[in-house]
Amino acid sequence: xxxxxxxxxxxxxxxxxxxxxxxxxxxxxxxxxxxxxxxxxxxxxxxxxxxxxxxxxxxxxxxxxxxxxxxxxxxxxxxxxxxxxxxxxxxxxxxxxxxxxxxxxxxxxxxxxxxxxxxxxxxxxxxxxxxxxxxxxxxxxxxxxxxxxxxxxxxxxxxxxxxxxxxxxxxxxxxxxxxxxxxxxxxxxxxxxxxxxxxxxxxxxxxxxxxxxxxxxxxxxxxxxxxxxxxxxxxxxxxxxxxxxxxxxxxxxxxxxxxxxxxxxxxxxxxxxxxxxxxxxxxxxxxxxxxxxxxxxxxxxxxxxxxxxxxxxxxxxxxxxxxxxxxxxxxxxxxxxxxxxxxxxxxxxxxxxxxxxxxxxxxxxxxxxxxxxxxxxxxxxxxx
Numbered sequence: 001x002x003x004x005x006x007x008x009x010x011x012x013x014x015x016x017x018x019x020x021x022x023x024x025x026x027x028x029x030x031x032x033x034x035x036x037x038x039x040x041x042x043x044x045x046x047x048x049x050x051x052x053x054x055x056x057x058x059x060x061x062x063x064x065x066x067x068x069x070x071x072x073x074x075x076x077x078x079x080x081x082x083x084x085x086x087x088x089x090x091x092x093x094x095x096x097x098x099x100x101x102x103x104x105x106x107x108x109x110x111x112x113x114x115x116x117x118x119x120x121x122x123x124x125x126x127x128x129x130x131x132x133x134x135x136x137x138x139x140x141x142x143x144x145x146x147x148x149x150x151x152x153x154x155x156x157x158x159x160x161x162x163x164x165x166x167x168x169x170x171x172x173x174x175x176x177x178x179x180x181x182x183x184x185x186x187x188x189x190x191x192x193x194x195x196x197x198x199x200x201x202x203x204x205x206x207x208x209x210x211x212x213x214x215x216x217x218x219x220x221x222x223x224x225x226x227x228x229x230x231x232x233x234x235x236x237x238x239x240x241x242x243x244x245x246x247x248x249x250x251x252x253x254x255x256x257x258x259x260x261x262x263x264x265x266x267x268x269x270x271x272x273x274x275x276x277x278x279x280x281x282x283x284x285x286x287x288x289x290x291x292x293x294x295x296x297x298x299x300x301x302x303x304x305x306x307x308x309x310x311x312x313x314x315x316x317x318x319x320x321x322x323x324x325x326x327x328x329x330x331x332x333x334x335x336x337x338x339x340x341x342x343x344x345x346x347x348x349x350x351x352x353x354x355x356x357x358x359x360x361x362x363x364x365x366x367x368x369x370x371x372x373x374x375x376x377x378x379x380x381x382x383x384x
Contacts, residue, residue: 010092013092016081020081023074023078023081024078026074027074027075030070034064037060037063037064041056041057041060166379167202167349167350167351167379168351168378168380169332169348169353169354169378170331170332170362170377170383171331171332171362171363171378172331172362172375172376172377173330173375174310174329174330174331174362174368175328175375176211176325176326176327176328176329176371177327178327178371179207179322179324179325179327180322181311181320181325182320182369182370183310183311183369184308184309184320184325184370185308185310185365185367185368185369185372185374186306186365186367186369187307187364187365188365190303190305190306190307191303191304191307191335191359192337193301193302193303194303195274195275195300195301196272196273196274196275196337196339197225197273197336197339198270198271198272199214199270199271199272199334199335200269200270200271200345200348201268201269201330201333201334202268202269202380202383203261203267203269203328203330203331204264204265204266204267204328205261205262205264205327206328206329207327208262209230209242209262210229210244210262210326211229211230211324211325211328212226212228212229212230212310212324212325213227213228213229213269213309214226214307214308214309214333215228215307215308215309215311215312216305216306216308217305217306217317218302218306218316219305222315222319223247223250223312223313224249224301224302224305225247225301226246226247226250226253226312227244227245227246227247227271228244228245228312228324229242229243229244229245229324230312241259243255243256243257243258244258248273248280248295248299248301249299249301252295252299254280254292254295256290257290258284260284260289261284266380266383267284268283268284268285268286268348269283270283270345270348270349271283272340273295274339275296275298275299275300276297277297278293278296278297279292279293279295280292280295281339283349286349286350309326309330309333310325310372311324329383329384331380332348333361334348334354334360334362335358335359335361336357336358337357340355351379
């Protein structure tokens, strides 16, 4: 069971820590022996003749070299033990996260490399009355210059919770009123180099397909990192169910099932990828909807490109197609330069703060273009 696995990992962790302490004690003992030997050599130098001192010096130098070799070996062993401890801490954290999900009654369905997971039915109800928007008066105007107004008050009912919970880590919301090549959002900064990445957001789709959520383009590849969907008329997907293409360095991609988010309600989406493991994970409303392996292992998403929300770039910073645009609402968009644990994904979805390592969010929005509007709503209950 998960609890037994966790206990075994903790026992092994304690044994490694004890071994680490024994190695540290042995290293300290060797260092004390070296200092005593050094002091003895100095005292002998004062009483013995020059030839004797020379012979003793050579002998002690050989002894010191031997001690240095042993010390280096101990340091290598100590570093290996410390690395093992770090790996075990990561495994324990992941097991605890999975155990927490199991205790909350969440089911997990792990899929193959085609990422065709089962749909999730959300218990998140429609939101209350719409707030007053901060509308851009000119193309590309900074959303921070708008006028902020208060909005209605609606609570979100969490899956498996006896009481409603409030998500207050979204910062703001973006409204994309229609599919248009003019409707998109840009950022003040780009991504760093990403050997791993986690992307999470809230979305509320107003049409029968998801459209493009994120498009990251560089000079050498306009589809470096993309969460892409389109209307059925122009979709390249061979699946009969609605999907979202997760692209990591075109042409490599996986299809993510998204039919469960097309009911006009708020849903939380997280997509994670690790070059180190060559794996990806796709969460919908805190549940693992799909996952896969053998996906871009050893690859790195280069930094310094163009980040756009709501439209797909066919060249860096432009080349938008209306058929690929997003129609609906986005909130709480955040990107990390590491793979979040299942517990951290749950924490983001339930508003329990923001995990460390975030490299981009809605506070970094630079331009809101076309008919896109941005509303200040720190809590999702204030977004409509």
